[in-house]
Every structure is written in C-alpha cells, then in structure tokens.
C-alpha cells in the first residue's frame with residue numbers, strides 16, 4: 001500500500017458567489033465552501049471558478065486570500081456579474097435560497113492551466129448548479145476527463161426537480177467515483193432514474209454498481225449520515241448541537257469525508273469525521289467560518 005501523503009491537492013470546481021443574508025454576507029457556493037474547508041483541514045486546495053470584473057468579484061478574490069487559496073484559478077469575466085444567492089433562514093437555521101442568473105460562473109472556460117490542475121489533483125468536487133449553463137458544464141466535463149487519477153466527488157447540492165436535473169445527473173454519475181447526496185437529493189435521484197419505490201439499500205447498490213462508484217454517502221441533516229462502499233455500510237447518528245445556520249453543512253461534511261478517504265481511513269472513521277465537520281458547521285454563521293483543526297477538537301470535546 002502506498003504511504004499517505006502529508007498534504008493532498010484538492011479542487012472544487014463550479015460556482016463561487018456571495019451568500020447574502022438580511023444584514024451580512026458570506027463567501028458561498030458549494031465547491032467554494034468545500035475548497036475552503038479542505039484548506040482549513042490542511043490540504044493544498046484550489047478553487048476553479050469565475051467572478052465578474054466588479055466590486056463583488058474583487059471582494060470575493062480578496063476573501064479567498066484569507067484561506068490562502070490560490071486566486072489565479074479564479075477567472076474574471078468582463079461582461080457578466082459575480083454570482084449571488086439571497087439566503088433566508090428559518091428558526092432551525094435551515095436556509096432557503098434564491099440564486100442570480102446568467103452570471104460569471106456560468107461562463108467558466110477550460111484552459112491549459114485548468115488541465116494541469118486536473119491532471120495533478122488528488123480529489124475534485126463538483127455539483128449541479130454551475131452545470132446549468134452549457135459552457136460551464138463542458139468545462140467541468142473536460143476537467144473531470146483530465147482528472148482520471150483523482151477521487152471525483154459528485155455532490156448534487158440541489159433542491160431542483162428530477163425533470164430539471166435530467167440532463168445533468170446521469171453524466172455526472174458516470175464521471176464520478178464518489179457520490180454525496182442528502183435525503184431530498186436521494187429521493188429526487190430515485191425518481192430521475194425511474195426507481196421510485198425501490199428500497200433504499202437496493203437503490204444504493206444499483207448506483208454503486210451501475211456507475212462504478214467507490215463510495216456513496218447519504219446525509220440526513222440532524223439524523224447524521226450513512227456511507228456505503230459496496231461491501232459494507234456505516235451509519236452514524238447525528239450529533240446534538242445548537243444550530244445557528246445549517247448552510248453548507250453538507251460541503252463541510254464532504255471536505256471531512258475526502259480528507260479521511262484520501263488518507264485511507266476505515267469507513268467508520270471517515271463517517272465520524274465527516275459527521276463532526278457537518279455538525280460543527282451548523283453551530284457557526286455562514287457556510288465558510290474560519291476555523292482551525294484545534295477548534296474542531298475543542299468542539300468534539302464539548303459534545
């Protein structure tokens with residue numbers, strides 16, 4: 001077995017945007033959240049996205065420097081604005097979103113620099129939002145084709161209907177080696193793949209086999225998670241926390257999962273660490289709180 005490396009190179013590709021709350025805003029976009037957390041866990045992290053040539057774009061780039069993410073991989077669009085999402089939270093900190101249309105991240109270009117990143121990364125995470133445009137969908141597809149030796153995580157990250165995602169989900173499953181879905185996305189996928197009514201375990205086995213996946217992770221919000229690798233399943237209960245804002249819990253979960261998966265950890269350790277990160281995120285405001293691994297340790301001890 002190859003020795004684990006000290007640092008891995010991890011990429012998030014797709015949207016970066018401002019999550020706009022009533023009286024403040026945070027950096028957001030699932031691939032951005034993921035890349036930021038991967039950096040905070042100590043890996044070399046890269047975010048591949050595109051912002052507008054505007055104040056919001058410049059502030060986003062400035063914000064990314066806080067996490068020491070390289071900013072050369074953020075393309076600048078001269079015509080389209082930086083993406084934004086209006087976020088409103090209910091009393092349990094559960095968000096609903098309204099996303100701006102036809103923005104810079106819809107025009108992500110595949111470049112030789114991106115190809116080099118793709119060839120050298122150990123893991124990449126992508127979703128569905130940025131694939132709404134054909135230009136960015138093509139770029140993500142090219143990136144994944146060049147990232148053949150990487151762990152390729154498809155995190156659906158959408159409340160859209162099966163109909164709206166029909167063109168995006170099957171090719172994304174083909175390109176992925178790991179699938180991360182929440183319970184709503186799993187239901188949607190079952191409709192989309194015309195397997196409604198099938199018991200969950202059978203559906204997961206179908207996904208693992210048909211798309212040659214190494215791992216499927218299902219998240220159940222406060223109910224924890226379940227991870228399947230084709231041989232075994234590992235279910236972990238949710239941690240009891242005081243939720244402030246659950247936005248981005250799944251992205252932190254994915255960062256924890258990849259961190260441990262790349263290091264060859266057993267399934268249970270992967271699930272426990274991912275679950276810890278997801279729960280920690282819920283106790284913080286926004287999807288990209290600044291934290292250290294010591295903060296995570298303190299949080300674990302406080303439970």
Ligand SMILES: Nc1ncnc2c1ncn2[C@@H]1O[C@H](COP(=O)(O)OP(=O)(O)O)[C@@H](O)[C@H]1O
Pocket residue numbers: 157181182183218219220221222223224225238239240241243246247248249250251253274275276277278279282
């Ligand atoms: N209210 C909560 N209490 C404790 N942990 C949570 C809570 N909400 C989310 N989590 C953690 O974050 C993970 C992802 O959350 P979930 O809401 O299922 O995904 P997503 O954010 O992708 O919709 C869960 O599996 C769990 O580990």
Ligand SMILES: [Mg+2]
Pocket residue numbers: 155157158182250251
């Ligand atoms: Mg999610």
